[in-house]
Amino acid sequence: MRRCGFINRVTAVVLQPASVFTSLVWRLVVPLVGGMEGFERNGSGGKSLRKREDLTSFEPYSWEPSTEEIARSVGISPGRVVRMDTNVSPYAPVEVLKRLAGRLPRLRVNHYPDTSYRELRELLSDYADWDQDLIVPTNGADEGIDVISSAFLRSGLSAVAPVPTYSYFRVSTELQGARFVPVERGQDFGFSADDLLERYDKSTAVFWICDPNNPTGNLTDEGALRRLCEETEALVVIDEAYFEFSGRTSLRLLRDYPNVCVVRTLSKAFGLAGLRIGYVLCTEEVVRELNKARPPNSLGTVNVAGAVIALRNRGYVERVVKEIVRERERMALELTRIDGLTVFPSSANFLLVRLRSESEASAVKDALLRRGIVVRTFPGNPRLGDCIRVTVCSRRENERFLRALRSALEEVREGRRR
Numbered sequence: 315m316r317r318c319g320f321i322n323r324v325t326a327v328v329l330q331p332a333s334v335f336t337s338l339v340w341r342l343v344v345p346l347v348g349g350m351e352g353f354e355r356n357g358s359g360g361k362s363l364r365k366r367e368d369l370t371s372f373e374p375y376s377w378e379p380s381t382e383e384i385a386r387s388v389g390i391s392p393g394r395v396v397r398m399d400t401n402v403s404p405y406a407p408v409e410v411l412k413r414l415a416g417r418l419p420r421l422r423v424n425h426y427p428d429t430s431y432r433e434l435r436e437l438l439s440d441y442a443d444w445d446q447d448l449i450v451p452t453n454g455a456d457e458g459i460d461v462i463s464s465a466f467l468r469s470g471l472s473a474v475a476p477v478p479t480y481s482y483f484r485v486s487t488e489l490q491g492a493r494f495v496p497v498e499r500g501q502d503f504g505f506s507a508d509d510l511l512e513r514y515d516k517s518t519a520v521f522w523i524c525d526p527n528n529p530t531g532n533l534t535d536e537g538a539l540r541r542l543c544e545e546t547e548a549l550v551v552i553d554e555a556y557f558e559f560s561g562r563t564s565l566r567l568l569r570d571y572p573n574v575c576v577v578r579t580l581s582k583a584f585g586l587a588g589l590r591i592g593y594v595l596c597t598e599e600v601v602r603e604l605n606k607a608r609p610p611n612s613l614g615t616v617n618v619a620g621a622v623i624a625l626r627n628r629g630y631v632e633r634v635v636k637e638i639v640r641e642r643e644r645m646a647l648e649l650t651r652i653d654g655l656t657v658f659p660s661s662a663n664f665l666l667v668r669l670r671s672e673s674e675a676s677a678v679k680d681a682l683l684r685r686g687i688v689v690r691t692f693p694g695n696p697r698l699g700d701c702i703r704v705t706v707c708s709r710r711e712n713e714r715f716l717r718a719l720r721s722a723l724e725e726v727r728e729g730r731r732r
């Protein structure tokens with residue numbers, strides 16, 4: 315875990331439902347069964363575990379440390395910590411939670427959830443303006459990505475993605491035993507269809523496109539997406555986790571091409587990251603494949619009930635998005651006024667900011683942490699090592715960040731001069 319030392323102590327895998335556990339075992343162990351050559355042996359106490367040898371040097375997703383762990387490590391109370399590293403909403407939708415609390419006593423949690431998620435799909439259909447039969451609800455967008463991977467990828471196949479991008483695309487691809495093919499984005503973090511098409515061959519089953527892109531914030535050229543759909547037989551996956559902040563969607567491509575789907579989440583604009591609700595908008599061809607691969611009961615009854623209430627009362631989402639977008643522009647302007655910073659244009663709820671060097675980015679991150687503010691850095695990344703990524707939060711939190719950043723920069727640059 316390169317990003318932080320907090321979680322080295324984690325030795326247990328915390329998973330609730332047995333089906334999620336089975337699915338994990340299935341993803342990790344089964345893809346290579348068929349011959350003992352695929353297994354790595356290492357003995358301890360005379361006993362060995364059959365592990366996938368293709369995962370020996372696999373780099374897992376680096377989990378974010380908990381707010382409590384961060385607070386403990388810098389000696390402040392958890393209430394003082396501002397999380398500007400996870401791109402979630404600064405606002406918990408309190409009205410939604412109150413209504414959910416009222417419904418809790420009537421929820422039949424002794425039963426499995428309705429595995430068709432009919433009510434949730436109806437409301438998502440109304441929100442996204444897409445046929446409810448072509449929507450697959452998932453346990454967060456990450457599970458959507460996993461379901462796509464298990465339906466479309468396996469050993470011998472590959473997935474192409476313009477990088478830097480959301481790191482879970484690589485993780486999910488490699489967990490299927492498939493090959494992840496990164497294609498460097500250009501100077502402004504855009505990419506050309508030609509660059510991706512150059513890497514398209516008969517093994518390519520998926521293109522992962524994050525739009526707006528995490529962690530760079532830029533939008534994708536629609537012409538490039540069209541060419542990928544038009545000129546290949548691979549599935550073009552468009553991850554629109556942040557689409558509400560850009561006001562733009564590529565959903566119309568699904569009307570024109572069979573080989574495309576859109577992944578979304580209620581974790582960002584809806585302020586429901588803790589409820590774990592995502593969804594995939596599909597074509598008929600894609601929905602058939604995803605329904606083969608999706609776990610039957612991965613969305614909990616309480617979580618679905620919360621999502622249903624949020625989708626029925628979604629006036630607040632528009633207000634939150636408006637405020638975050640206004641704050642994003644204000645913050646970007648303030649940041650450009652600070653010496654030695656480059657702020658990249660963003661269509662999402664975060665800003666990517668380049669500092670003078672990787673060591674400055676790392677020192678500023680630590681100095682901000684001591685002031686109770688957590689930002690994301692990308693140590694060792696050749697394109698982003700000198701950058702920090704900051705989630706746009708409430709006006710008060712953003713002001714606190716700007717003040718802390720000015721003083722952190724002063725401290726770091728002053729220290730260097732001495």
Ligand code: PMP
Nearest residue numbers: 454455456480528555579581592
């Ligand atoms: N896609 C992108 C681009 C993201 O940034 C994230 C959040 N880290 C996700 C998917 C996962 O979202 P969820 O919380 O719905 O699993």
